[in-house]
Amino acid sequence: MAGGKGTRLSSIASDIPKPMIQICGKPILEYQIDCLKRNNLTDIILVIGHLGNYIKDYFGDGSRFGCKISYFTETQPLGTAGAIYKLEDLTNDFLLLNGDVIFDMDFSRMINFHYEKKSFATLAVHPNSHPFDSALIISNNDNQITLWLNKEDERKWYKNQVNAGVHILSVDFLKYCLQSKEKIDLDRDMLKPSISSGKIYAYSTPEYIKDMGTPERYAQVTSDIEKGIVQGKNLNEKQKAVFLDRDGTINVYNDFVKKPEDFELMEGVAQAIKIINNLGYLAVIITNQPVIARGEVDFKTLDLIHMKMETDLGMQGAYIDDLFYCPHHPDKGFDGERPEYKIVCDCRKPKPGLIFQAAKKYNIDLSKSYMAGDHNRDIQCAVNAGCKPVFISGGEGKKEDVSSSDALIFSSLNEFTSYLK
Numbered sequence: 001m002a003g004g005k006g007t008r009l010s011s012i013a014s015d016i017p018k019p020m021i022q023i024c025g026k027p028i029l030e031y032q033i034d035c036l037k038r039n040n041l042t043d044i045i046l047v048i049g050h051l052g053n054y055i056k057d058y059f060g061d062g063s064r065f066g067c068k069i070s071y072f073t074e075t076q077p078l079g080t081a082g083a084i085y086k087l088e089d090l091t092n093d094f095l096l097l098n099g100d101v102i103f104d105m106d107f108s109r110m111i112n113f114h115y116e117k118k119s120f121a122t123l124a125v126h127p128n129s130h131p132f133d134s135a136l137i138i139s140n141n142d143n144q145i146t147l148w149l150n151k152e153d154e155r156k157w158y159k160n161q162v163n164a165g166v167h168i169l170s171v172d173f174l175k176y177c178l179q180s181k182e183k184i185d186l187d188r189d190m191l192k193p194s195i196s197s198g199k200i201y202a203y204s205t206p207e208y209i210k211d212m213g214t215p216e217r218y219a220q221v222t223s224d225i226e227k228g229i230v231q232g233k234n235l236n237e238k239q240k241a242v243f244l245d246r247d248g249t250i251n252v253y254n255d256f257v258k259k260p261e262d263f264e265l266m267e268g269v270a271q272a273i274k275i276i277n278n279l280g281y282l283a284v285i286i287t288n289q290p291v292i293a294r295g296e297v298d299f300k301t302l303d304l305i306h307m308k309m310e311t312d313l314g315m316q317g318a319y320i321d322d323l324f325y326c327p328h329h330p331d332k333g334f335d336g337e338r339p340e341y342k343i344v345c346d347c348r349k350p351k352p353g354l355i356f357q358a359a360k361k362y363n364i365d366l367s368k369s370y371m372a373g374d375h376n377r378d379i380q381c382a383v384n385a386g387c388k389p390v391f392i393s394g395g396e397g398k399k400e401d402v403s404s405s406d407a408l409i410f411s412s413l414n415e416f417t418s419y420l421k
Contacts (some may be wrong), residue, residue: 001047001080001083001096001097001100002017002019002029002046002048002052002055002099002101003017003048003049003050003052003074003077003099004048005132007112012118013050013260014247016051016054017048017050017051017052017055017099018053018099018100018212018362019032019099019100020051020054020055020058021218023102023218023221023225024222024225024226025221027058028099028100028101028102028212029034029046029055029099030065030255031102031103031104031230032097032099032101032102032103033059033062033065033067033069033226034065034199035067035103035104035137035206036067037066037067038045039105039106039108041095041106041107041262041378042061042062042068043048043067043068043278044065044067044068044069044070045069045070045071045072045087046059046069046070046071046072046099047071047072047074047083048071048072048073048074049073049074049077052071052073055071055361056071058330060287063304064315065413072086072087073341074184076325077181077183078182078183078184079127079184079185079186079189080098080184080186080187081096081185081186081189081190081420082179082182082183082184083182083183084096084169084174085174085179085184090171090174091171092171093114093168093169093171094166094168094169094185095107095166095168095169096167096168096169097166097167098165098166099210100211100213101164101165101166101209101211101212102208102209102210102212102221102225102230103164103207103208103209103210104207104208104231104233104234105124105166105205105207105208105209105234105235106198106232106234106235106236106244107206109203109205109235110122110124110166110168110203110205111168112183113143113167113201113203114203116200117143117201118168118199119168119170119199119200119201120170120172120173120176120197120199120200121167121168121169121170121173121190121191121194121199121200121201122167122168122200122201122202122203123137123145123163123164123166123167123200123201123202123303124163124164124165124166124167124203124205125137125139125161125162125163125164125190125203125204125205126161126164126204126205126206126207126209127160127161127162127203127206127310127319127320127321128160128162128164128210128319129274129277129314129315129317129318130314130317130396131158131160131162131310131311131314131319132315132379133165134151134152134162135148135149135150135151135160135162135163135187136148136149136155136158136159136160136161136162137149137161137163137202138158138159138161139161139201139202143201143202143203143204143371144198144199144200144201144202145195145196145200145202146195148187148192148195149329149394152306155311155398156311157260157304157307157308157311158216158307158311159306159307159310160310160311160313160314160319161202161204162267162321163187164205164209165209166209167186170200173190173194173199176194176197177189177190177193177194205235206235206239206282206321206322206362207228207231207233207234207235208224208230208231208233208234210224210361212221224276224280227280228280229279229280232280233280235362235363236363237363238363238364238365238368239282239362239363239364239365240280240281240282240364240365240368240369241281241283241358241359241364241369241370242276242281242283242286242369242370242371242372242420243284243286243347243355243358243369243370243371243372243382243387244273244284244285244286244320244371244373244413245285245286245310245371245372245373245374245375245378245386245392246285246287246306246309246325247287247289248373248374248392249266249268249269249372249374249378249392249413250265250266250273250285250309250413251263251264251265251266251269251309251316252264252265252266253374256296256297257291257302257305258291258296258297259297259301259304259305260301260304260305260307260308261308263305263308263309265312265313266412266413268412268413269313269316269413269414270312270313270316270317271316271317271318271414272412272413272414272416272417273313273319273320273397273417274316274317274318275417275420276417276420277318277319278406279420279421281317281369281420282321282322282358282364283318283320283321284320284321284322284323284324284358284362285320285322285323285324285325286324286325286349286354286355286358286381287323287324287325287326288325288330288348288349289302289325289326289327289328289379290326290327290328292327292328292329292338292341292350292388293327293328293329293337293338293341293342294334294336294337294338295334295336295337295338296334296336297337298371298417299327302325306323308357322353322358322361322362324352324355324357324358326345326347326348326354327341327351328341328344328345328347328348328351329341329342329348330342330344330348349373349377349378349380349381350376350377350379350380350381350384351380351381351383351384352384352385352386354379355371355382355387356385359375359385366385366386366387367386367387369387369388370382370387370388370389370390370416370420371385371388371389371390372390372391372392372416372418373390373391373392373414374391374393375401376391376401376402376403378391379391379402379403379404379407380403382404382407388406388408389404389406389407389408390409390410390416391405391406391407391408391409391410392410392411392412392413392416393409393410393411
């Protein structure tokens, strides 16, 4: 969909279509086409409208870019989805992309997910630095989308999961949503009303996807391209991560957090995680939560605690890419404990099971990654996983308890991220 006017970017370029705005010497749309070609997705239809001749003149039939490009010209605005009902050769599932988004993705992962779920429509979702003014996608444990919150909708605590503007749609979905009007909004007229079908899924990815809606975001993307962060976040590339303990490292530790209201970020933590985000590291929380096994907190409440955390971080422009927790506890004898979780497991720190799960999911190079925490079990977990251990003093543990001479020791997460490169 390459017909946008880009009125919010008029200070940068007002006489060309938004997808033709250049970043580091190339139009936004060319970055997209380059990525699609690397994924062997070379049959491309560009829906053009406002000043569309600039796009046709530049890309032609696509042969210069190793693709086959055809065009559909909107003579009047058809909304974000009206044009797809005008295209006669859509016989298979297809990607629908917003032409003003910079992305670099391993699309094979999303396509495999789409077919495994037998999905009507699959939306790429991700955390971003401004969830408070973005539409949020709520999904269940099977990744089915259950709710769509627009930025004007009431919200309290939420998972930072935002629609990224990258979709896979099926032909069956088009039939299911058959529209009688000309101008169609993909989100409001098609996707949101179809959630009740149970066949709309969220594909969560930490890969680089950023819209160019404002001059500030344009400047950020420019910087990220120059630093190699955009292509480096493609999951086909080995990733680097900062694994983070939770209690005493991210939130103030007095006792185990048992309800969302008790969760409080430590001073400076959001700024530290924002630095991790901006440097191109994945920010992944690895935490023991024995409150589940001890019967002190149920899974729903623990999810709410983590939503509170993501909400608080997002309000300060920071986000985590994922969170892994161990619900087990080997010691018995607590009132109301849950026997099925009273086991010796491979995921409770200092064992490295959770880090190994994250590394497999996100293609992480553990030798280039860090594990930061305030207890010796975090240090031992890092050593056991093959990460660089980082001890944050001032929390539950003490410097003299650190058992690894290789551990980097800092007074706060902020001090550590000042060291990070």
